[in-house]
Amino acid sequence: AALVVAWARCARTLTSLLCEFSFAPKAHPSMRLLRLLWLPWFWAIGGASTESESCEPYKPGHNYHGALLDERLTTRFEECCAFCHDTPGCKRFVRNRTDGNCQLKEDGGAAKEAEDCDLGVHHGDRLEKEEEPEDENDDEHLLHEIEIVLLLVSTSIIITLIVVAIVLYRRRTSHKHQEPPVHSCRTLSTRISACNRHHTLHPSMWCVTPEQFFAFLDEVYMRYPDEDPDAYRVVEEMIKPMTEESAESYALRLNPEGVPVKHFITHAWGEGVKSFGETLRARIPCDVTEPVDEPSGLWICFLANPQTWPSNELERLLGANVWLSPFAVAIEKAINVIAVRNANINMYSRLWCVFELFVAHRGGKPIIPIGPVPRPGMTSDLVGIKALCSVNRDTLKLRAAMSGCVKEVDQWVHWAMRSNTFMLPALVPELEEHDSETSMEVGSDFSQIVERSRV
Numbered sequence: 264a265a266l267v268v269a270w271a272r273c274a275r276t277l278t279s280l281l282c283e284f285s286f287a288p289k290a291h292p293s294m295r296l297l298r299l300l301w302l303p304w305f306w307a308i309g310g311a312s313t314e315s316e317s318c319e320p321y322k323p324g325h326n327y328h329g330a331l332l333d334e335r336l337t338t339r340f341e342e343c344c345a346f347c348h349d350t351p352g353c354k355r356f357v358r359n360r361t362d363g364n365c366q367l368k369e370d371g372g373a374a375k376e377a378e379d380c381d382l383g384v385h386h387g388d389r390l391e392k393e394e395e396p397e398d399e400n401d402d403e404h405l406l407h408e409i410e411i412v413l414l415l416v417s418t419s420i421i422i423t424l425i426v427v428a429i430v431l432y433r434r435r436t437s438h439k440h441q442e443p444p445v446h447s448c449r450t451l452s453t454r455i456s457a458c459n460r461h462h463t464l465h466p467s468m469w470c471v472t473p474e475q476f477f478a479f480l481d482e483v484y485m486r487y488p489d490e491d492p493d494a495y496r497v498v499e500e501m502i503k504p505m506t507e508e509s510a511e512s513y514a515l516r517l518n519p520e521g522v523p524v525k526h527f528i529t530h531a532w533g534e535g536v537k538s539f540g541e542t543l544r545a546r547i548p549c550d551v552t553e554p555v556d557e558p559s560g561l562w563i564c565f566l567a568n569p570q571t572w573p574s575n576e577l578e579r580l581l582g583a584n585v586w587l588s589p590f591a592v593a594i595e596k597a598i599n600v601i602a603v604r605n606a607n608i609n610m611y612s613r614l615w616c617v618f619e620l621f622v623a624h625r626g627g628k629p630i631i632p633i634g635p636v637p638r639p640g641m642t643s644d645l646v647g648i649k650a651l652c653s654v655n656r657d658t659l660k661l662r663a664a665m666s667g668c669v670k671e672v673d674q675w676v677h678w679a680m681r682s683n684t685f686m687l688p689a690l691v692p693e694l695e696e697h698d699s700e701t702s703m704e705v706g707s708d709f710s711q712i713v714e715r716s717r718v
Contacts, residue, residue: 320381322374327355327382329372337365344383356383460515461569461580466589467596468521469567470560471514473547479513479566480540491535493607494565502570513566522560527597527628529619531612532565532653534605542603542634562593564615578656585618585664594622604634611676614650614661620679621665621672636680647676 320340332353337343340358343365347356354370361379374382461469471479483497492500502513509516526547530539547561568589572580581588594600600623602610610616623630645651648669652658665672 321384322382324376324378324380325357325374325382326377326380327357327368327372327374329355329368329370332367332369334364334366336363338363340381340383347383354384357381358383459569460511460519460521464515464521465592465596466567467524467562467593468518468560469512469514469589469593470522470524470562471517471566472522472558473561474558475517476561476563476566477540477544480537480544483536483540487537491537493534494530494532494536494539497536498565498570502565506569507571510569510571512569514563522558524562524593524597525559525599527562527594527600527619527623528564528603529600529610529616530563530603531605531608531610531616533608533613534603535607538605538607539603542605543601546601546631546633562597564590567593574654585661586622590615590619591622594619594628595626597628599629599631602630602632602634604632604636606635609646609680611646611680612650614652614658617647617650617672617676618661618665621675624675632679646680647673649673 333346333350335346337346337358343356343358346365347353347367350367352369353367355368355372356365357368357377357380358365359380482501483492486501506513506516515521528543543561547559569577569580585591600620602616602620604610620630648662648665652661
């Protein structure tokens, strides 16, 4: 019986510690469930115990002038309470907060104010009646109550262990199976620098398939049934909202692994996207000769480049040397270059178009012109090397890159505007007379240009 009583006291102490831990300020949220599990059993233990005591000060700031039974130094009020509990005849106890002295008192005195003392009352003081004779079944009753206490404690421990195991298992499995997606980066800067495929995939892979492009064209028709918006408007109202979260281009949003380029498409953004798409639709189906599992990638700048990046990040992506920009290296990998002309704007007045066509011309790439030849009224003096970009910084950069071949660029552009083909004939007097040191032979290896630009 003594061992069982000792075990009951240990269980009560463990229960009180668990309750105290569950109410700690920094306790884990899962401890809320522990509170629900342990608190009822804690009070049940307190009620079932035959010697439950209160270790809270009965009258803080009071002393009790009764007969002194015993005294000793203690470090806590609870220790003084336990001292009274274990001393027969103790009815009151007083602890001095200054020196820690604990005095045990008998009944019969009076409580008086004392600033540095705390008065405690033993549980037996609540029994004002005369002690009843011991029942011969008290031991059996005590053992029965202890069995109930142990059953409650054991049940609570088992339930607590099950709950903790479930919580740990769920946390482990959630971390194990939660693979951070590419777009899990919190800020735009981290999505661009650390998580973006534009830094890992070769620029020649930033393509859409013909099927994807014409599906996008159908969306343009649905969005603008009665008008033909230019590329600037489509980018602002359609492309940017679609790609803002991923901070990638429309092409890589559809094709995370990329699609190898076959046709590099050059065009002016000022033309209507519907007109541009229909002109391209009339040409592309006739050119598809590869197997179905090898799609012909279309490199279209407003679908290939990320449109939601800040200007400084876009400039870093293009690089300081335009001969090594995504445009130039994609042209190097393309089978041909398709120049989509239009009735709204002369594409030779856009410096990026001039540069792309001149890169293809110098790299010996077949250039396929489609769409109407520029009308006389569409020509102006701002063509060729004098053409402009939407961003003045790009204009200066492109002109600087072509500064060593200004005459060649202008002669070639003026010839191309009058021709239905960009493939130069065997003899072009204007180009044959040009200095061989500042121009390269038509059809020369593009790698020579790249090596020269690196130097």
